[in-house]
Amino acid sequence: MKSAKTVFGQYLKNRGMLHSKQREEILDIFLKTEKHPTIDALYQLIRKKHPKIGLATVYRSMRVICDAGLAREVDFGDGVKRYEHEYQHQHHDHLVCLKCGRVIEVLSPRIEHLQETLAKKHNFTPIRHRMEIFGTCRECKRKEK
Amino acid sequence: MKSAKTVFGQYLKNRGMLHSKQREEILDIFLKTEKHPTIDALYQLIRKKHPKIGLATVYRSMRVICDAGLAREVDFGDGVKRYEHEYQHQHHDHLVCLKCGRVIEVLSPRIEHLQETLAKKHNFTPIRHRMEIFGTCRECKRKEK
DNA sequence: AGATCAGTTGACCATAATTCTCAATCTCAG
DNA sequence: CTGAGATTGAGAATTATGGTCAACTGATCT
Numbered sequence: 002m003k004s005a006k007t008v009f010g011q012y013l014k015n016r017g018m019l020h021s022k023q024r025e026e027i028l029d030i031f032l033k034t035e036k037h038p039t040i041d042a043l044y045q046l047i048r049k050k051h052p053k054i055g056l057a058t059v060y061r062s063m064r065v066i067c068d069a070g071l072a073r074e075v076d077f078g079d080g081v082k083r084y085e086h087e088y089q090h091q092h093h094d095h096l097v098c099l100k101c102g103r104v105i106e107v108l109s110p111r112i113e114h115l116q117e118t119l120a121k122k123h124n125f126t127p128i129r130h131r132m133e134i135f136g137t138c139r140e141c142k143r144k145e146k
Numbered sequence: 147m148k149s150a151k152t153v154f155g156q157y158l159k160n161r162g163m164l165h166s167k168q169r170e171e172i173l174d175i176f177l178k179t180e181k182h183p184t185i186d187a188l189y190q191l192i193r194k195k196h197p198k199i200g201l202a203t204v205y206r207s208m209r210v211i212c213d214a215g216l217a218r219e220v221d222f223g224d225g226v227k228r229y230e231h232e233y234q235h236q237h238h239d240h241l242v243c244l245k246c247g248r249v250i251e252v253l254s255p256r257i258e259h260l261q262e263t264l265a266k267k268h269n270f271t272p273i274r275h276r277m278e279i280f281g282t283c284r285e286c287k288r289k290e291k
Numbered sequence: 292a293g294a295t296c297a298g299t300t301g302a303c304c305a306t307a308a309t310t311c312t313c314a315a316t317c318t319c320a321g
Numbered sequence: 322c323t324g325a326g327a328t329t330g331a332g333a334a335t336t337a338t339g340g341t342c343a344a345c346t347g348a349t350c351t
Binding site for chain 2: 094105112115116119124125127130132135136137138
């Protein structure tokens, strides 16, 4: 199985794009994250090591990283783009806590299958999909009492 | 069954809010729409009849209309808020065509039920949820060939 | 009906996320 | 090593949305 970095390198080469230090570094930082960082969160992390890298470059690089199939944009309804790992990660859905912002990733093969069926019924060719449940997580519910 | 306007009137009264002409007119225009208008689309419609009504009022009124349970915010991933009818409309999901922008509303009680189960399994209290499948609709697929 | 007062509006400004511009810089094939 | 072409950094531009505040309006009371 090829590493994420190898995939990225090949993607760039195939497209005649350059393998810049910035892209390499931004990919590195992103791969080390485990949650759903925003552009700004990534930018802050990157700044510590490479204060010269600009915000616009982070935006541009994350787009390339998404196009290469290594990241996926997600949106939890708060008006900010977030990113999560896409390479070697199964598709999953999210339970988003409206109190604390915690995000629980959940797998549901049965829902996935029903979605396929639903699309087929309407002659619709699915490319990607998303499902989020917004509510209150266990911890926040306990605190309320 | 109470009409949407009646519900709105009662909501305003219960909260000590005023029943202004602007709110009435914006609700009227919204109720006549059938798709998923953006704020700007609604503003353009409203302007024709009431050129005095400002954009900020449309934003503010749509929030009130949502709070009153008559509309719901939706997001199709293009960075703009849209609104759809909520009163006397079942919850449904969306098939969003990435080529032509068409949105097909679909019902799936089985998916709804699995979502409930999923939330319960994680001790998560659901408040609302959304599911969108992005892809190519029948018409756009036909054109491709 | 007229006075009153809190809620609302319109016009404009503020903000935040994201993208664009462009001169300077870097990457890489030859 | 060099040149052509891609990329970057800095800051301006854009877009959607929300905030401010003086002027205005709707509902209530008399």
